[in-house]
Amino acid sequence: MRGIKILERLLxxxxxxxxxxxxxxxxxRMTPGxxxxxMMGEAGSIAPGEMEQLRKEFxxxxxxxxxxxxxxxDALHGNLGYSYAYKKPVADxxxxxxxxxxxxxLGALLFGLIIAxxxxxxxxxxxxxxxxxxxxxxxxxxxxxxxxxxxxxLILIFSVRLRWLPVTGRIDYNAGLQVVTGFYVLDSILTRxxxxxxxxxxxxxxxxxxxxxxxAAMVARVLRSSMxxxxxxxxxxxxxxKGVRETWVVLKHALRxxxxxxxxxxxxxxxxxxxxNMIVEQVFSxxxxxxxxxxxxxxxxxxxxxxxxxxxxxxxxxxNLVVDILxxxxxxxxTL
Amino acid sequence: MARAxxxxxxxxxxxxxxxPLVAACGGAGPTPTPEKVIVKETVPVKETVVVQIxxxxxxxxxxxxxxxxxxxxxxxxxxxxxxxxxxxxxRNMFDGLVTRTKDNQVVLEMAKSATLIDPKTWEFKLKExxxxxxxxxxxxxxxxxxxxxxxxxxxxxYPEPHTAARKGLIAPLESVxxxxxxTVRFHLKAPWPVFMQMLCHQQIIPKKYFESVGGTKGxxxxxxxxxxxxFVEGKLDDQIVLERYENYYGGxxxxxxxxxxxxxxxxxxxxxxxxxxxxALQAGEVNIIQGVPSYVVPQLLSDPRLQVKTCAxxxxxxxxxxxxxxxxxxxxxxxxxxxxxxxxxxxAKILSGYGVRLPGILSPFNNFADPNLKPxxxxxxxxxxxxxxxGYEKGFSFVIDVSADAKELAEAIAGELRTNLGLDVSVRVxxxxxxxxxxxxxxxxxxxxxxxxxxxxxxxxxEAKVHTYVEGSTYGRGNYSQYSNPRVDELIKAGEIxxxxxxxxxxxxxxxxxxxxxxPMVFLFVPQEIEAAAANVQNWGPSPDGRINLHDVWLSx
Numbered sequence: 058m059r060g061i062k063i064l065e066r067l068l069x070x071x072x073x074x075x076x077x078x079x080x081x082x083x084x085x086r087m088t089p090g091x092x093x094x095x096m097m098g099e100a101g102s103i104a105p106g107e108m109e110q111l112r113k114e115f116x117x118x119x120x121x122x123x124x125x126x127x128x129x130x131d132a133l134h135g136n137l138g139y140s141y142a143y144k145k146p147v148a149d150x151x152x153x154x155x156x157x158x159x160x161x162x163l164g165a166l167l168f169g170l171i172i173a174x175x176x177x178x179x180x181x182x183x184x185x186x187x188x189x190x191x192x193x194x195x196x197x198x199x200x201x202x203x204x205x206x207x208x209x210x211l212i213l214i215f216s217v218r219l220r221w222l223p224v225t226g227r228i229d230y231n232a233g234l235q236v237v238t239g240f241y242v243l244d245s246i247l248t249r250x251x252x253x254x255x256x257x258x259x260x261x262x263x264x265x266x267x268x269x270x271x272x273a274a275m276v277a278r279v280l281r282s283s284m285x286x287x288x289x290x291x292x293x294x295x296x297x298x299k300g301v302r303e304t305w306v307v308l309k310h311a312l313r314x315x316x317x318x319x320x321x322x323x324x325x326x327x328x329x330x331x332x333x334n335m336i337v338e339q340v341f342s343x344x345x346x347x348x349x350x351x352x353x354x355x356x357x358x359x360x361x362x363x364x365x366x367x368x369x370x371x372x373x374x375x376x377n378l379v380v381d382i383l384x385x386x387x388x389x390x391x392t393l
Numbered sequence: 394m395a396r397a398x399x400x401x402x403x404x405x406x407x408x409x410x411x412x413p414l415v416a417a418c419g420g421a422g423p424t425p426t427p428e429k430v431i432v433k434e435t436v437p438v439k440e441t442v443v444v445q446i447x448x449x450x451x452x453x454x455x456x457x458x459x460x461x462x463x464x465x466x467x468x469x470x471x472x473x474x475x476x477x478x479x480x481x482x483x484r485n486m487f488d489g490l491v492t493r494t495k496d497n498q499v500v501l502e503m504a505k506s507a508t509l510i511d512p513k514t515w516e517f518k519l520k521e522x523x524x525x526x527x528x529x530x531x532x533x534x535x536x537x538x539x540x541x542x543x544x545x546x547x548x549x550x551y552p553e554p555h556t557a558a559r560k561g562l563i564a565p566l567e568s569v570x571x572x573x574x575x576t577v578r579f580h581l582k583a584p585w586p587v588f589m590q591m592l593c594h595q596q597i598i599p600k601k602y603f604e605s606v607g608g609t610k611g612x613x614x615x616x617x618x619x620x621x622x623x624f625v626e627g628k629l630d631d632q633i634v635l636e637r638y639e640n641y642y643g644g645x646x647x648x649x650x651x652x653x654x655x656x657x658x659x660x661x662x663x664x665x666x667x668x669x670x671x672x673a674l675q676a677g678e679v680n681i682i683q684g685v686p687s688y689v690v691p692q693l694l695s696d697p698r699l700q701v702k703t704c705a706x707x708x709x710x711x712x713x714x715x716x717x718x719x720x721x722x723x724x725x726x727x728x729x730x731x732x733x734x735x736x737x738x739x740x741a742k743i744l745s746g747y748g749v750r751l752p753g754i755l756s757p758f759n760n761f762a763d764p765n766l767k768p769x770x771x772x773x774x775x776x777x778x779x780x781x782x783x784g785y786e787k788g789f790s791f792v793i794d795v796s797a798d799a800k801e802l803a804e805a806i807a808g809e810l811r812t813n814l815g816l817d818v819s820v821r822v823x824x825x826x827x828x829x830x831x832x833x834x835x836x837x838x839x840x841x842x843x844x845x846x847x848x849x850x851x852x853x854x855x856e857a858k859v860h861t862y863v864e865g866s867t868y869g870r871g872n873y874s875q876y877s878n879p880r881v882d883e884l885i886k887a888g889e890i891x892x893x894x895x896x897x898x899x900x901x902x903x904x905x906x907x908x909x910x911x912x913p914m915v916f917l918f919v920p921q922e923i924e925a926a927a928a929n930v931q932n933w934g935p936s937p938d939g940r941i942n943l944h945d946v947w948l949s950x
Contacts, residue, residue, distance in 0.1 A: 090826025096475065097870075104564030109865065114555045139552040143467050143629065144474075146552045153628060209668050216676040224673040225461075225664050230634055342664040342673075344631035352465065357826060 062393035063382065070374050077370040078132060081363045082125055092141055092357035093117065115141060115359075128363070137367075138360035140353070147364035150349065155368070156239030157227060158345035161338070162330040164265030169272030169326070176273075177280025177319075182307055184285060192277065199274025208267040208340035215263060222263050225342035232256040264341040268334055272326045279322045283315035290314070316387050324380030328373040452650060452932070456948040457658040460941060461670045461682040465630045465663050469616045470609060471596040472543045472557040477847075477939045480594065482633055482661050485943050487596035487618030490517050490536070491589060492645050495704065495936045497758075497849055499589045500647035503531065503597060503619065512584040512892060519575040523642040525599040526623035533571040538600035540569045540579075551609035562594050584892045587850045596620070621654040621944040627661075635659040644944055655947035671925075674699065680930050680948070683941065685923040687745040693925050700928050703921040704935045705758045708843040709751050711914040712793065712806055713874035715838050720791075725783040727912040731769035733776035733814045739805045740918050748920040753909040754859060756919045758937065760849050761901040766909055768916060773813045780814065790817030791838045796825035803841040806915070832873040833862060841917075844871045847938045851901050856885050859908055876913035 093111045112118045116127055131138055137147035176196070180189035216224045228234055228241050232253035237244045242261065245254035287293065288311050296310045297303070335347035346365055353361035384391045466482045468474040474483070484492075492502040501507060504517040523531040544566055547554040565585040570578040581588065602617050616624050621641050627633030636658050643651040662679060664670040671689050673679045675696070685693070685701065693699050714721040714730065721727055740748050749757055752766045780786055795803045800822050807818035831837055846854045861877040862869030868882075881904055888900045909916075924935040933946045 088827075089830060090824070091830070094829065095826055104561040104867070107561040107564070110556060144470075144549075144552065144555070144558075154630060157631075209672075212669060212672045212676075216678075217672050220676060224669055224676050224678050225662055226632060230632070230660055339666050340669055342662065342666070342669060344628060344663070348665065349630060355824075355826070 059382075059385065059393065063378070066378050066381070066393065070371065070378075073374055074367060074371060075129075077367055078129065078363065079125070081366045082128055082359075085357070085359050085362055086121060086124075088357070090357045092359060095356050096141060128360075137364040140361040141358045142353075142356055142361070147360050150361065151346065151364055151368055153239075154344060154346045154349050157343060158331060158334060158338070158347060160227075160240050160242065160261065161264055161268060161334060161343055161345060162327065164261045165269030165272060165330050165334075166323075166327060168265045168269035169276055170323070172269075172273040173276035173280060177277045178284055178307065178312065180277070181281045181284030181288060181311075181315075189281075193281070196274040196277045199270045200278075202270065203336075204267050204271065205336045205340060207270055208264070208337055211263045211267055212340070223260050224263075227257060227260050227343065228253060229256045229260075264337050264343055267340065268330060268337040272323075272330060275326060276319060276322055280315060280319045283318045284311055287311040287315040313387065317384065320380055320383050320387065324376050324383075327376045327379075331372045331376075332369040452655050452947045453949060454655050454947070455657050456655075457660060458656045458681065458930070458943055458946060458948065459660045459662060459679040460943070461662050461664040461673055461679040463667075463670070463684040464665055466627075466633060466661065467629065469613045469624070469627075469629070469633075470549075471598055471618070472539070472559050473549055473609075475558045475561075481939065481941050483596060483618075484620065484940060485622045485659060486616060486620045486624055486635060487598065488620045488644065489593060489596045490519075491592050492648070493590075493593050493936070493938065493940075494645075494648060495934055497937060498647075499593060500645045502645045503642075507589070510578070513581045515579040515581075515588065516572070517577050517579070519577070520642060521575065523619055524640050525602060525619045526617045526638050527599065527602050528640075529599050529601055531597065531599075531619050532574050533577045534574075535597055535600045536577045537569045537571050538603070539597045540566065540595070542598075543595065544568075549609055551613075559595065562591055584890065586892050586894075586897065587848055587852050590848050590850060622659050625658075630663055632663065633661040635661075648942075648945065650945060654944045656943060659943050674925055674927070677927070681924065681926040681933060681941065681946075683922075683924050683935070683939065685925045687743075687747045687920075687923060690745060690747065690923060690925075698928050699925055700930070701923065701925045702934050703747055703923050705749070705937045706919045706921050707756070707758075707847040707849075707937050707939075708845055709754075709756045709919050710802070710841070710843040710917040711751070712803070712839060712841045712917065713832075713914040714791075715835055715873075715875050716913050717835055717875045718838060720783070720785055720789050721838070723783045723785075724911055725779040726785060727914075728769070729776040729779035729783070729814065730810070730915050731776075731912050732772045732779065734806060734809045734915055735771045735813070736768070736915075736917055737771065739802070739809065743802055743805055744918070744920050747923055748918040751916040751918050753905045753916055754855065754914075755851060755901070755905055756846050756849075758849060758919070759846055759851065759854075761851050761898060763902045763905045765902075766905055769912075776814055788815045788817065790819075793818060793820050793839045793841060794823055794828055794832070794837045795820060795841050796828060797822050799841045799843075802917075806841065833864075833869075835875045837873075840873050842871075842873065849937075851885075851904075852889055855888070855901075855904060859904070859913070860885050874913035876908075876911070878907060878911065881907055 092115065093108050096111070097108060116124055128138065135148070139146050140150055143150055176192045180192050183189050212224050215222045232250065234241060234244055234250060234253040234257070235248045237247050241257040242254065245257055293306060293310055296306045301310070334345065335351050337343065338345045338347040339351070346368065349361065350365040353365060381393055385393060462478050462481065464476070464478045467476055467479045469483065471483050471487050474480070488503050490502060490504040491499050491507065493499055503519060503523060505520045506518045508516045510516050519531060519533065519536070525531060542548045543557040543559050543563065546556050549555050549557050565582050567580045567582045570580065572578055597619060598612070599617055603612050606612055606615065619642070621638060621644060622635035623638045625634040625636050637654045637656060639653055641653045664673055664682070667684060667686055670682045671685065671693070674682045690701055693701050714727060716722055716727070736750060740746060740750065750768045751757070752768045753763065755762045780788070793803045793807060800820065803820045807820050810816040810818045828837070828840070832840055844854065844858055856868050857871040859872060859876055860868040860882050862872045862875065884900050884904050888897055891897050891900060922935045922937065922939060926933055929949045931947050931949050936942070
């Protein structure tokens, strides 16, 4: 039953993606700015007729509905067009950058959860204690600190001053990594390359912290308040009255019930981590999708923007689906 | 071959070369604190002078050079890109028939000789014994193949058939003819005075190899050229790794040292964020970075492990005002703006002095800059008198619309005009792609922007900035002041086809005088290119076209 429901939900994504594709297409063309003009830059040395020719090549001389038709019919055949700037198929470019973005998002999520879960539980249990106040102040800082600033700060401390961790990129060239999947940490393990594993983990730490700080703060706050809520429930009192050990009361009886709102927030955060990492990718020269998206938007590289936004949309839709599925496991009363 | 004679800023070259030298060689004694490098005048200098001050503790082979680039490399196909970063990487892998020295002289690279047979035909003889990275000899066929692929419509078949992006840089080329295995002729549609300058931007690819890997797709996955470094691996948005090509023919004879490169390996890393680029250099992760913001220069210079070098830039900056609108339709108002702004002060404050005043429309480094033209002096009284004469003694208000990167400069100008002339000036920031069409349509009052002059020739530059705007053409493509003068238009067109250098000087001097007098813009400055490197990087220096030539560079430790 659950399998059929999941399939059904997956089928829903098709019309959603279709709608997203049309919206991105229209929004990009409504935004002022001519891709060909931007491509030619503020410099001389362009030949007469060159710009018309480029417009023709990119089908920008066609009426809007013809362009939309071309785009949609190509997209249905799995062809997202080719990037004006890179002169490569959009799908290839996305596949090249996507593993880096996913790896960073997972790193950030891992960092976020490692920090947030113990803090969230601890501050709920010891409400209004010093620990609680300090960690909530920290969470407030984490939520409000811009990732850009935090990133630069981390670089200055851990790379420039202490020289412990690298500033840029995903791995040292000297590590000699054989790329298999594009996920460097995974690839290092698969190829049993310890040097590469150490190198890729070292490169992953600072960007993960910079990106994950916000998530950590957000999750910690939500977990704390839902834990406080849960600890006040009758079943917790009952459990304590039964003489269940306090640790067990907190982790089994209260935490499980506090997880529903937390999982919802984590689900949204996964989308944010995958789609909102432009700044961190920029600061740490992380060759991911976010950087590609920003560049594409500024240069009005229409096909590339369309492709990247569709990937982002798909990520959000899938993250929501996963959250909904997780609900059914945490609380069997919920069905899809 | 007629060597393009170009002017060079002696003081910059000398100062820039000596500063880091002192830092690098100074084992004993404190390192002198270098003063700001401000260029006041341009003096022709010979290449030998530069060679004398080049550090010569003996070049050393070995090591890995890591370069931090500002933006992604867009392609590894020498025919199909249009940006500088890509050119920087490509020209370390591929060589061309000719190249430029750091002081902008065109010199022979793969060509042994170049002869202008008639005004429309150039003949090149190739050096003997040159090979591509796969061992194949370089022949006239490869040259013809390279240029045919660039100039033929829809010749690039991947990912969809399209015309090479570099065709526009050599549009007047009609055909290339193989005379014998080492001789080629270039036939132009019409005489083209900047041919040699523009030829520097085209690199040769191997025909046989290209065909053997099945065309463009195979070629860009594993590019093969005849340059000093061969491709190892790389991702365009991440890093590109190259290794020394041992059988390199040596490069341009006029650019010593000649022979294989010194560094074993070169890695170009893409680091778009400038603070991160500087941090990566400070952390020792990269050896050379480009695009150093002027405000971090003092901090970098205080670190003995680092060196900073500058060179003439190629982007004149202006504040253009809309001459079709009041009050800027009055030439006296426009001149008043030029007199009323202390450009030297702005230069010192915003660029920490790393720039050169713009005397008129042309950069002082342009080959056709009129040496008699002097920048408007800073003269508040005269400015006020001109405003009074024009009937604006009570001042007026206007808005400067700019992109985010010109915000600081625009605010400084607004501040000057407020304090000195009592004008009510405000600044608004836009996404440039949104603002540009509005500027061209004459819907704004003023803007601060820059325009590239990397060919050091008025062609490609003047027609964009001061020719009447003709929609959809290259004329007036950057004319944000709505300036239009039939005489200037006529002269620009005449300069495009004139091949006699003396006559071209006459034409361009007249344009410069007219534009100076009519002042459709406030002439600001040309910022210098600033690059930084670790102290052990030897024989390195930025070049005005932003290119980083790593063939000659070595690491001393």
